[in-house]
Structure formats: structure tokens, C-alpha cells
Amino acid sequence: MDKLAVLGAGSWGTALAIVLADNGYNINLWARRQEQIDEINQRHTNARYLPDIALPENIKGTADIGEAVRDVDTILVVTPTKAIRDVLSQVKPFLKKPVLFIHGTKGIEPRTSKRVSEIIEEEIPENLRKAVAVLSGPSHAEEVCHKQPTTVTVASYDKDAARKVQDMFINQNFRVYTNHDVIGVEIGGALKNIIALGAGISDGLNYGDNAKAALITRGLAEITRLGTKMGAHPLTFTGLAGMGDLIVTCTSVHSRNWRAGNLLGKGYDLNQILDEMGMVVEGVRTTEAAYYLSEKEEVDMPITKAIYELLFNDKPAKKAVDELMGRVKTHEIGELSDILMQRMEKEDSPF
Secondary structure (H helix, E strand, C coil): CCEEEEECCCHHHHHHHHHHHHCCCEEEEECCCHHHHHHHHHCCCECCCECCCCCCCCEEEECCHHHHHCCCCEEEECCCHHHHHHHHHHHHHHCCCCEEEEECCCCECCCCCCEHHHHHHHHCCHHHEEEEEEEECCCCHHHHHCCCCEEEEEECCCHHHHHHHHHHHCCCCEEEEEECCHHHHHHHHHHHHHHHHHHHHHHHCCCHHHHHHHHHHHHHHHHHHHHHHCCCCHHHHHCHHHHHHHHHHHHCCCCHHHHHHHHHHCCCCHHHHHHHHCCCCHHHHHHHHHHHHHHHHCCCCHHHHHHHHHHHCCCCHHHHHHHHHCCCCCCCCHHHHHHHHHHHHHCCCCC
């Protein structure tokens, strides 16, 4: 079978490498730390990120990025958003032919407000990439590794590339749908982390299920507002990369963003939380990026703004929630209905 490079050996990168390895592919799994690579190759484990999970023997770890991408036709990028430009700049000199780029990273670059596919297109010349695809949806790494049923979506402007990625990943436990709405899939996957922080904060304050349900629902509304303003299809946000991912990230103890928010709601310091978790919490920096993006696009995002004030301006969690509850009265779905109708007027069908 083909050889693939997976760049990023955290929990999600390792889980996706396992899916591909189970499907018969030979995987070069890249990470920066030689100690981690030695564990992957000698013990066939990655205990820091996925305790008690045995890695297939057709996963080979390497700390040499040139070795990782040599002679591969497909590169899967699963590093934190803040590291992607640096990683791609290291990859580029070793590319001798066009390759298919897939990414499974759910974030927005704070300084530029760029989506991950835009970063890839900026860093990798067109003559060195066949296409760019994004894999997203409700998918905890821990459950994927235990072969529990999981369904995701792959989006690409290139329909053949989307189908190729679908064929690469799909198996009895890991179902993959295709989509052409790259913007919607990326925005949904990134911004749900912000709402998950909010859901964790609400739970940390012991505000109950009513408050969390409202937060998730209204969070989806503001994700949809921003996404459609940027060119996404509104119905994408009712699917796996929208509502599906939002539900799982806001309600599960597997979610780093929920756990971080929960501790914030209990009064812990943000820097202490991030240090103790020892893994990237994408929602923190995505909140910053989305806040400035909403200002630029002139889109009302009250939940994002409240969490931004809490994270970066030290607003107390209870005060942020109280201010959300005290906002001026408005109609629930009027604006979203207008967005959908406008989109339908431009197309023969909304689907």
C-alpha cells in the first residue's frame, strides 16, 4: 500500500495514523521529540497522549521531517495551528513532486485570522500540491483508537481529492462523508472550541443543563453568522462539522476545551490550567482570532466576545455570563432565516 506522512504525533494525529494503518497504509509519523519517537518505534505506544493504546507496527516514528515526507503522495498535517507555518516551511524543501495535503487541525491563526487550508496554500507552492482537503467532525481520539463508531466529513474544492481521502479513511468503525464547503467545515471545526470553553465555564459555575443547552444553541447561531459571512453554506453548520462537533466538544470530559473551561469556571488561572494540562487547548487562541475576525467582518458574536474578555481581559466568569443573560431582547431565528433564504435565492437548491 501507499506510504503516507502524518505530521503531528499528539492524540488526534496518532489516532488518524492508526485508522490509516488499520486500512493497510504504511505511516511515517513525525514528531519533534526524539524521546517520543523512540517510544513509538520501540514500544509501539504513545502513552503521554493515548495511554494503553497499542500502535500498529506499520506506523514508523521519525523526528526527521525530511525522512517523514520522502517519496510520499499524501501528507496529513495534524499539528497545533500555531505551529503549521513553521512545519510547512520545513517540509517544502523536501517536496520533489506534487502531493495531496490533508489537515485535521481545528483552529484559526490568531495574527492573520487565516484558516488552515489558507495557510497551506500560502506556504506550499501550487506546483507542489495536488489539492488540499480538511477532515473534521465529532471525533474524540480516545474513542477512535478504541474502534468506537465515529463519523466525520472531508471537504475539498477538488471533488476527486475528497473522494480519495474518503476512500483512504473509511472503514467499518470510521465512516467518512464528503463535502465541498471547505470554509464551512473549517469554521465549524475551529469555532466550536470557543463554545466548548463556554460550556465548560457554565458547568464550572454549576449553572446546569438549561444554561449549557442555551449556550450550545446560541453558539451555533453565531458560528453560522460568521461562517456564512465568509462564504460558507449555512446548512454545513447543521451537519457533522457544525452541530455534530459542537455537541461532542461541549459535552464530553474527553474535550480539552471543555475541561479548560470547567476549571476557569471554578476560578483557576488560565496559565496554570494550560501548564497542568500539558496539551494544546485550541479554543484559547481561536477565541482571540475569532474575536478580531468578527470585528473585521462586522458580525455579532456575543459569546465569543464574552469569552475573549474572560481569557484576555480578566473579566470574572460569572460577570461574563450575567452580561450575556442581560443582553437586549431579540428574535431567535430571524437573522439565520434571512441568511438561508438569501443563499437559496442564489442557488437552485440549498443542498
